[in-house]
Amino acid sequence: xxxxxxxxxxxxxxxxxxxxxxxxxxxxxxxxxxxxxxxxxxxxxxxxxxxxxxxxxxxxxxxxxxxxxxxxxxxxxxxxxxxxxxxxxxxxxxxxxxxxxxxxxxxxxxxxxxxxxxxxxxxxxxxxxxxxxxxxxxxxxxxxxxxxxxxxxxxxxxxxxxxxxxxxxxxxxxxxxxxxxxxxxxxxxxxxxxxxxxxxxxxxxxxxxxxxxxxxxxxxxxxxxxxxxxxxxxxxxxxxxxxxxxxxxxxxxxxxxxxxxxxxxxxxxxxxxxxxxxxxxxxxxxxxxxxxxxxxxxxxxxxxxxxxxxxxxxxxxxxxxxxxxxxxxxxxxxxxxxxxxxxxxxxxxxxxxxxxxxxxxxxxxxxxxxxxxxxxxxxxxxxxxxxxxxxxxxxxxxxxxxxxxxxxxxxxxxxxxxxxxxxxxxxxxxxxxxxxxxxxxxxxxxxxxxxxxxxxxxxxxxxxxxxxxxxxxxxxxxxxxxxxxxxxxxxxxxxxxxxxxxxxxxxxxxxxxxxxxxxxxxxxxxxxxxxxxxxxxxxxxxxxxxxxxxxxxxxxxxxxxxxxxxxxxxxxxxxxxxxxxxxxxxxxxxxxxxxxxxxxxxxxxxxxxxxxxxxxxxxxxxxxxxxxxxxxxxxxxxxxxxxxxxxxxxxxxxxxxxxxxxx
Amino acid sequence: xxxxxxxxxxxxxxxxxxxxxxxxxxxxxxxxxxxxxxxxxxxxxxxxxxxxxxxxxxxxxxxxxxxxxxxxxxxxxxxxxxxxxxxxxxxxxxxxxxxxxxxxxxxxxxxxxxxxxxxxxxxxxxxxxxxxxxxxxxxxxxxxxxxxxxxxxxxxxxxxxxxxxxxxxxxxxxxxxxxxxxxxxxxxxxxxxxxxxxxxxxxxxxxxxxxxxxxxxxxxxxxxxxxxxxxxxxxxxxxxxxxxxxxxxxxxxxxxxxxxxxxxxxxxxxxxxxxxxxxxxxxxxxxxxxxxxxxxxxxxxxxxxxxxxxxxxxxxxxxxxxxxxxxxx
Numbered sequence: 001x002x003x004x005x006x007x008x009x010x011x012x013x014x015x016x017x018x019x020x021x022x023x024x025x026x027x028x029x030x031x032x033x034x035x036x037x038x039x040x041x042x043x044x045x046x047x048x049x050x051x052x053x054x055x056x057x058x059x060x061x062x063x064x065x066x067x068x069x070x071x072x073x074x075x076x077x078x079x080x081x082x083x084x085x086x087x088x089x090x091x092x093x094x095x096x097x098x099x100x101x102x103x104x105x106x107x108x109x110x111x112x113x114x115x116x117x118x119x120x121x122x123x124x125x126x127x128x129x130x131x132x133x134x135x136x137x138x139x140x141x142x143x144x145x146x147x148x149x150x151x152x153x154x155x156x157x158x159x160x161x162x163x164x165x166x167x168x169x170x171x172x173x174x175x176x177x178x179x180x181x182x183x184x185x186x187x188x189x190x191x192x193x194x195x196x197x198x199x200x201x202x203x204x205x206x207x208x209x210x211x212x213x214x215x216x217x218x219x220x221x222x223x224x225x226x227x228x229x230x231x232x233x234x235x236x237x238x239x240x241x242x243x244x245x246x247x248x249x250x251x252x253x254x255x256x257x258x259x260x261x262x263x264x265x266x267x268x269x270x271x272x273x274x275x276x277x278x279x280x281x282x283x284x285x286x287x288x289x290x291x292x293x294x295x296x297x298x299x300x301x302x303x304x305x306x307x308x309x310x311x312x313x314x315x316x317x318x319x320x321x322x323x324x325x326x327x328x329x330x331x332x333x334x335x336x337x338x339x340x341x342x343x344x345x346x347x348x349x350x351x352x353x354x355x356x357x358x359x360x361x362x363x364x365x366x367x368x369x370x371x372x373x374x375x376x377x378x379x380x381x382x383x384x385x386x387x388x389x390x391x392x393x394x395x396x397x398x399x400x401x402x403x404x405x406x407x408x409x410x411x412x413x414x415x416x417x418x419x420x421x422x423x424x425x426x427x428x429x430x431x432x433x434x435x436x437x438x439x440x441x442x443x444x445x446x447x448x449x450x451x452x453x454x455x456x457x458x459x460x461x462x463x464x465x466x467x468x469x470x471x472x473x474x475x476x477x478x479x480x481x482x483x484x485x486x487x488x489x490x491x492x493x494x495x496x497x498x499x500x501x502x503x504x505x506x507x508x509x510x511x512x513x514x515x516x517x518x519x520x521x522x523x524x525x526x527x528x529x530x531x532x533x534x535x536x537x538x539x540x541x542x543x544x545x546x547x548x549x550x551x552x553x554x555x556x557x558x559x560x561x562x563x564x565x566x567x568x569x570x571x572x573x574x575x576x577x578x579x580x581x582x583x584x585x586x587x588x589x590x591x592x593x594x595x596x597x598x599x600x601x602x603x604x605x606x607x608x609x610x611x612x613x614x615x616x617x618x619x620x621x622x623x624x625x626x627x628x629x630x631x632x633x634x635x636x637x638x639x640x641x642x643x644x645x646x647x648x649x650x651x652x653x654x655x656x657x658x659x660x661x662x663x
Numbered sequence: 664x665x666x667x668x669x670x671x672x673x674x675x676x677x678x679x680x681x682x683x684x685x686x687x688x689x690x691x692x693x694x695x696x697x698x699x700x701x702x703x704x705x706x707x708x709x710x711x712x713x714x715x716x717x718x719x720x721x722x723x724x725x726x727x728x729x730x731x732x733x734x735x736x737x738x739x740x741x742x743x744x745x746x747x748x749x750x751x752x753x754x755x756x757x758x759x760x761x762x763x764x765x766x767x768x769x770x771x772x773x774x775x776x777x778x779x780x781x782x783x784x785x786x787x788x789x790x791x792x793x794x795x796x797x798x799x800x801x802x803x804x805x806x807x808x809x810x811x812x813x814x815x816x817x818x819x820x821x822x823x824x825x826x827x828x829x830x831x832x833x834x835x836x837x838x839x840x841x842x843x844x845x846x847x848x849x850x851x852x853x854x855x856x857x858x859x860x861x862x863x864x865x866x867x868x869x870x871x872x873x874x875x876x877x878x879x880x881x882x883x884x885x886x887x888x889x890x891x892x893x894x895x896x897x898x899x900x901x902x903x904x905x906x907x908x909x910x911x912x913x914x915x916x917x918x919x920x921x922x923x924x925x926x927x928x929x930x931x932x933x934x935x936x937x938x939x940x941x942x943x944x945x946x947x948x949x950x951x952x953x954x955x956x957x958x959x960x961x962x963x964x965x966x967x968x969x970x971x972x973x974x975x976x977x978x979x980x981x982x983x984x985x986x987x988x989x990x991x992x
C-alpha cells in the first residue's frame with residue numbers, strides 16, 4: 001500500500017485543526033503527532049510502503065493506552081489527544097475516498113473540541129479559518145480535480161451562505177443554561193489569587209496580564225486612588241499564611257454615613273473560586289446566586305467557572321463597625337513566632353494606647369525605614385547567619401533583614417503588627433486601579449493589578465482601610481504595579497511594551513483590541529438564556545418560568561422554516577438549472593478528451609462523438625464505450641438510477657486519457 | 664343525412680412498456696430492408712426511412728425524376744409488409760371522385776351504391792401528385808390528415824394502417840401543379856431516391872428486369888403487426904433533454920434570418936414522432952440526438968424556404984445551418 005499525493009491537502013488540514021490543541025494536550029502527544037505527520041509526508045514523497053494493518057492496529061492500541069494513562073482520567077484533554085492521534089494515524093491508511101472523507105470529517109470534531117478550551121475572538125476566527133480549509137479539502141476530495149483554488153472558492157461561498165442559518169441558530173435556538181457551548185472552558189480559573197495569601201503570592205501575578213474583570217461605571221468613575229476592588233478578606237493567620245477561614249457569616253452589618261454611591265456593571269472572567277469582585281465597600285449586587293458576607297465580601301455558592309456579569313452598587317465613604325466576633329477574630333495570632341516583630345509592636349503600645357496613633361507609627365515605620373517595593377524580594381527562608389530559621393519568622397526576616405517586598409509583604413506584616421499591638425486587623429485581597437479603555441470608556445482590571453491591603457478596626461470609625469504599600473510606594477496607586485517598581489526592574493520583555501516608550505504607541509491598538517474582546521464576550525459568548533428571553537420579549541413573545549423550552553423551540557422553528565423552504569426552493573431550482581449531475585459528468589468527460597485534443601463539437605451527439613474518437617484512439621475503446629453507453633442510458637434512457645449516476649461519476653473520474661506520444 | 668360515427672381509435676395492444684421482442688423486431692426490420700433490397704438495389708437507407716415513416720404514422724413524399732424506381736420501391740415495400748396496395752396515376756384531368764370513390768345509381772335495386780375509390784387501401788401510391796389539379800390534391804391530402812373521407816355527406820373511415828406515398832416530379836418539368844406549402848407540411852418525410860450507385864446500377868442492368876425477383880417477395884408483416892409496431896414506436900422514450908434539443912431547433916428556424924418561415928409545431932411533432940420510429944427500427948427504446956439529426960433533413964427540407972428567393976434550400980445547405988445547434992449535455 002503506497003500513499004498518494006492526495007493525502008497532502010488532508011495532512012495540511014489535519015495539522016491546521018490539531019495545532020491549537022497542542023496547548024491543551026500532553027507534550028508527548030504533540031511529539032507523536034508531529035512524528036506521524038512527518039512520516040506521512042515522507043512516505044508520500046518517497047513512495048514508501050505504509051505500515052500494514054497489524055502494525056497500525058498495535059500502534060493505535062499503544063497510543064490509546066498511553067493517552068488514557070498520561071492524562072488525568074477521562075478528561076476532555078484526553079479525548080482531544082486521542083482524537084488528534086487517531087486522525088494522524090488515519091493518514092497512514094488513506095487509500096480510498098471513504099478513508100479520506102472520514103479523516104476530514106473527524107477534523108470537524110477536533111475543531112469543535114477547541115471551543116472547550118478557548119472561546120476568544122482569535123480562537124473563533126481561527127476555527128472559522130480551519131472550517132474553511134477543511135470544507136475546501138472535503139470538496140477537493142469529492143471533485144477529484146487537481147487545483148485547490150476552486151474548492152476554496154466554493155468553500156467560502158458555502159460559508160457565506162451558511163451565515164443566515166448560523167444567525168438564526170445562534171439567536172433563536174433554545175439556549176440551555178451554561179456557557180455558549182454548554183460546558184465550562186477548561187482553561188478558566190487558572191489565574192488569580194486563591195483563598196490564601198503568603199509571601200510571593202501576588203508578586204507572581206504581576207507578570208500576568210490577563211484580564212481579571214471589566215467595569216463600566218454608570219456616571220463618573222471615581223478617582224484612581226479610590227479604586228480598591230474587594231475580593232476576599234483574610235483573617236486567619238497560622239504564622240506563615242493568611243487564610244480566609246471557613247466562617248461564612250451572612251448577616252451583613254449595615255453601612256453608615258454613605259454619601260458617595262457608585263453604580264457599575266462588572267464582567268468577571270472565570271477564576272474557579274467562590275468570590276466575586278466589588279468596589280470597596282459593596283452595598284448591593286444584582287447576582288442571584290451570591291450573597292454578601294459579614295466581612296463585606298461576596299460569596300457565590302457555585303464556583304465562578306464562566307464569565308459572569310452583574311450590576312453592583314458601592315459606597316466609597318461608608319463606615320462599617322461590623323460585629324463583635326469579626327473584630328475579635330481580627331486579634332487572633334499564633335502563640336509564638338516572629339518575636340522581633342512582636343517586640344516592635346509592644347514598644348509602640350508602651351508609648352501610647354491610642355490605636356490610631358499606633359497605626360500611624362507603623363505607617364511611619366514603613367515610610368522611614370529603608371523598605372524597597374520590589375517583585376524580587378529574594379528568599380526569606382534563610383537567615384542572615386546562614387541557619388534556617390524556618391517558616392515561622394518570615395515577618396521578622398522581612399521587617400528587619402531584607403526589607404524588600406511586594407504588596408502582600410507589607411499587608412501581612414502590617415496586619416501582624418496591628419494584631420500584636422492589640423488592634424483588630426485583617427487583610428483584604430483584591431485588585432487596585434485598572435486601565436481605562438480609551439474607546440470603550442470602561443475600566444479593565446488585569447491580574448497584574450492584584451493587590452492586598454489591610455483593614456484596621458478603630459473604636460471610633462469601625463473598619464478603616466489602610467494600605468501600607470502606599471506608604472512605601474505611593475506611586476502604586478497612581479499607576480499600575482509595574483510602573484511603581486524601581487527603575488531597571490523589568491519583569492519580562494513583555495513589560496517593555498507595557499511601560500517602555502513603545503507603550504504609548506501601542507496603547508491605542510491594545511485598547512481597541514480589548515474593546516473588541518469585551519464586546520465579543522458580552523454579546524456573543526455571553527448570550528445566554530436570559531438574553532435570549534429578553535430578545536424574545538422584544539419580539540413580542542413574553543415567556544417566563546422555566547418550562548418554556550417547547551415555546552422557544554416553536555419560535556425557533558417558526559423562524560427557521562421559511563429559511564428552510566427558501567433553501568429548498570433554491571436547491572430545486574438550481575438542480576434544474578444545472579441540468580443535474582449527469583450533464584456535468586458528461587462535460588467533465590468531454591473536457592478530459594478535449595485536453596488530449598479530441599474535443600466534442602457542440603452539435604455532436606454522444607454516439608457520433610464516440611465513433612469519431614474511436615477512429616483516432618481505438619486504444620481507448622473499452623473505457624469510452626462504457627462511459628458513453630452509460631451516459632446515453634442515463635441521459636436518454638427511460639430510468640436514471642442513482643447508482644448508475646454514481647457509477648458514471650467514478651468512471652469519468654478514473655478516466656484519464658493520455659496524449660498519444662508522437663513517435 | 665346519415666353521418667357514420669367516427670370509429671374509436673383501435674385499443675392499444677397489450678404490450679408492456681419494455682420492448683420484449685426488441686431483438687426479434689430489429690431482426691425483422693433488417694430482413695424487410697434486405698428483402699426490399701433484393702429488388703431495389705443500393706437503396707437500403709431509403710427503405711429504412713420509408714419504414715420509419717410508416718411506423719411514425721406519417722406519409723411519405725418521394726421527389727425525383729421519373730424512372731428512378733419510385734413505384735417499384737413502394738410496391739415491394741407494401742408487399743413485404745403484407746399490406747393491401749393500390750396505385751393512382753395522377754393526371755391533370757383527374758377529379759376527386761377518381762380517388763375517393765363515387766355513388767352510382769343501380770337500376771336493379773334502384774339505389775345509389777358507393778363504389779370505393781383507390782383511397783380505401785392500406786398503402787396508396789399516388790404517382791406524380793403534382794400533375795393533378797389542386798382540387799384533387801387537396802381531396803387526397805385532407806383524407807391523409809383525417810384518416811377518413813366524407814363523400815356526399817357521409818363520412819367513411821379509411822382502413823388502418825393508412826399510408827400514403829406520393830411521388831413528385833421536380834418542378835421544372837412541364838405541366839405540373841406545385842404543391843402549396845400547407846400541403847407539403849402534411850408529409851412527414853420528403854426523400855429523394857437519386858441515381859443508383861455504380862455497383863447497384865451494374866447489378867440492375869445485369870438482372871433481367873425486376874419481375875423475376877418480385878416473385879420471391881413474401882409478406883413479412885401483417886396489418887395487425889404494423890399497427891402494433893406503430894403503437895410501440897409511439898411509446899419509445901424521448902428524454903427531456905432531447906425535447907429541449909428539438910425545441911431549440913424549432914426556435915432556431917423561427918429566429919434565424921436565413922428562413923422565410925420557421926418550422927411549425929406540427930413539424931416539431933413530426934420530428935419527435937419520426938425520431939421515435941427511427942429509434943424503434945434501430946432496436947432502441949429511447950431516442951438519441953443522432954436520431955433527430957438523422958431525420959432532420961427529411962422532416963425539414965420541404966418545410967423551410969430561403970428568405971431571399973422563396974426557394975427551398977438544398978439539403979446540405981440546410982443541414983449546415985441546423986446542425987450548428989449544440990446538443991445539450
